[in-house]
Amino acid sequence: MGLGSDMYRQQILDHYKNPRNYGELEDPTFSHVGENPMCGDEIRMDIRLDEDNETINAVAFSGDGCAISQASASMLSSELTGKTVDELLEMDRDDVVDMLGVDISPMRIKCAVLAEKVAQDGAEIYRGELEVEKTTTED
Amino acid sequence: MSQQNLESLDVAAIREEFPILEREFDGQQVVYLDNAATTQTPDPVVDAMSDYYREYNANIHRGIHHLSQEASVAYEEAHDRVADFIGADGREEVIFTKNTTESENLVAYAWGLNELEPDDRVVLTEMEHHASLVTWQQIAHQTGADVEYIRVDDDGRLDMDHARELIDDDAAIVSAVHVSNTLGTVNPVSELTELAHEHDAISVIDGAQAVPNRPVDVGEIDADFYAFSGHKMAGPTGIGVLYGKQDLLEEMDPYLYGGGMIRKVTFEESTWGDLPWKFEPGTPQIAEAVGLVAAIDWLEEIGMERIQAHEEEIARYAYERLEAEGDIEIYGPEPGPDRGGLVSFNVEGVHAHDLASIMNDHTIAVRAGDHCTQPLHDRLGVAASTRASFYVYNTKSEVDKLVAALDDARQLFS
Numbered sequence A: 001m002g003l004g005s006d007m008y009r010q011q012i013l014d015h016y017k018n019p020r021n022y023g024e025l026e027d028p029t030f031s032h033v034g035e036n037p038m039c040g041d042e043i044r045m046d047i048r049l050d051e052d053n054e055t056i057n058a059v060a061f062s063g064d065g066c067a068i069s070q071a072s073a074s075m076l077s078s079e080l081t082g083k084t085v086d087e088l089l090e091m092d093r094d095d096v097v098d099m100l101g102v103d104i105s106p107m108r109i110k111c112a113v114l115a116e117k118v119a120q121d122g123a124e125i126y127r128g129e130l131e132v133e134k135t136t137t138e139d
Numbered sequence B: 001m002s003q004q005n006l007e008s009l010d011v012a013a014i015r016e017e018f019p020i021l022e023r024e025f026d027g028q029q030v031v032y033l034d035n036a037a038t039t040q041t042p043d044p045v046v047d048a049m050s051d052y053y054r055e056y057n058a059n060i061h062r063g064i065h066h067l068s069q070e071a072s073v074a075y076e077e078a079h080d081r082v083a084d085f086i087g088a089d090g091r092e093e094v095i096f097t098k099n100t101t102e103s104e105n106l107v108a109y110a111w112g113l114n115e116l117e118p119d120d121r122v123v124l125t126e127m128e129h130h131a132s133l134v135t136w137q138q139i140a141h142q143t144g145a146d147v148e149y150i151r152v153d154d155d156g157r158l159d160m161d162h163a164r165e166l167i168d169d170d171a172a173i174v175s176a177v178h179v180s181n182t183l184g185t186v187n188p189v190s191e192l193t194e195l196a197h198e199h200d201a202i203s204v205i206d207g208a209q210a211v212p213n214r215p216v217d218v219g220e221i222d223a224d225f226y227a228f229s230g231h232k233m234a235g236p237t238g239i240g241v242l243y244g245k246q247d248l249l250e251e252m253d254p255y256l257y258g259g260g261m262i263r264k265v266t267f268e269e270s271t272w273g274d275l276p277w278k279f280e281p282g283t284p285q286i287a288e289a290v291g292l293v294a295a296i297d298w299l300e301e302i303g304m305e306r307i308q309a310h311e312e313e314i315a316r317y318a319y320e321r322l323e324a325e326g327d328i329e330i331y332g333p334e335p336g337p338d339r340g341g342l343v344s345f346n347v348e349g350v351h352a353h354d355l356a357s358i359m360n361d362h363t364i365a366v367r368a369g370d371h372c373t374q375p376l377h378d379r380l381g382v383a384a385s386t387r388a389s390f391y392v393y394n395t396k397s398e399v400d401k402l403v404a405a406l407d408d409a410r411q412l413f414s
Helices: A003-007 A010-017 A067-080 A085-090 A093-100 A106-126 B003-007 B011-015 B043-056 B066-086 B100-115 B130-143 B160-166 B189-198 B246-251 B286-302 B304-325 B352-361 B374-380 B396-413
Strands: A030-036 A041-049 A056-064 B094-097 B121-125 B146-150 B171-177 B202-206 B225-229 B240-244 B262-265 B270-272 B328-331 B342-347 B367-369 B385-389
Touching (some): A010 A067, A010 B396, A030 A106, A041 A067, A041 A106, A056 A067, A067 A106, A067 B352, A085 A106, A106 B352, B043 B066, B066 B094, B066 B240, B066 B286, B094 B100, B100 B171, B100 B240, B121 B130, B121 B160, B130 B146, B130 B171, B130 B202, B160 B189, B171 B189, B189 B202, B240 B246, B286 B304, B304 B328, B304 B342, B342 B352, B342 B396
Parallel strands (some): B121 B146, B202 B225
Antiparallel strands (some): A030 A041, A041 A056, B225 B240, B328 B342, B342 B385, B367 B385
């Protein structure tokens, strides 16, 4: 079997069918949305910080999309809780692939990194380091 | 088409000319159902291009030497061959471009930008490919023209009453897709062209999904412009065609400048060469033109009517098998004379991209996404669909493999 089947291991399917932290936070420190226009995947990430304005204490996501994008958002939402904004911003594509624990075929990598990119852009916007209305994984 | 004619299409023999169809991944033979994106290239086309590079590669026009003469004749005569294939009056009406998109852009820049005035109406359809939709939308922004879209009804056909409303004396151009790359709908392009002409508008037809698989006669359609691509009709990538009526092309100024398209140049001024060369600046796609001729020869030897009948047969079979599954939404008209050889669909509970990945596990090549028709997908209320599209070498057993693989997707995602 090829890369595709490897992509859909139990953990991915579990997060897709039973997403963790799905929904919206009542009092997020910041929220951001993004999309992968070619797939139609859409993700909104809500993040709440501790009083130190640095430690992430709650994450929620909402949106629609393929199993890879949704599972990735679900796993990321758990992963980020307790991390700092700096740690979030230091994450890269490899960290997402490691988190998913499967080989992601090249054509699907944009689905996998959407949630991470939305969270990172949201954090940068919050810090005043970036100005975008909506994140897209097309560029 | 009679059943006898259908049977006489020897798919096994045809497939022998496509070594790529024998390729295996993880021990499974490829099932290529992504023909609306690009078709595979038969050996005679590859050989013709290889012969060109091995035997008579040279730049064209004005080369005095033997090789240039051979290359020039081949390149120029390729226009005659295409003209003959689509029923154009001659090489003057056949411009080689990079692809259908560039053909659309040529009309938009060389005609639209100069002719459109504020409040002129550009009439498109909701099922336009981005090639014409985005192009005309942007030209309209620049000229102040309005864009209106002929509605697609619930059966996936154009609402012709709406077309008659939109195509009035304000209409300057009607640009429509001949066969929809998403719905498979075969549109009444002659009727649309007639409507356009009744109101002194011009018609531009996107034939990218029509020329590869059915007889097309631009004279019969009476279109002012007609665009298509080589790589969707067993030919090479890198070459497209814009057919244009000679009187219109004569009036138009080029929008790309350079060598090869001029008559006389001074430091101050330039004059343009004859048709079609005035629209083909720079060194053109010589090998690709040779390949396109070989593709046309190859297609005509099989016969366009038979290719159409074969595709319709496979598409009908795919439609009926998918419909029988019960959890599949299929887009576009029911099988019949106004449906081409592709089926776009969604399986309940499975995202199109996940489905395409599962199909890939079975080495089945389908396309998932918006197929360059995002507004149409908005209209359908889905973000993406999976599309299986067929060509002359596809078989019903390949459709069976597609349907069988659906079970895997259901098991994983439900």
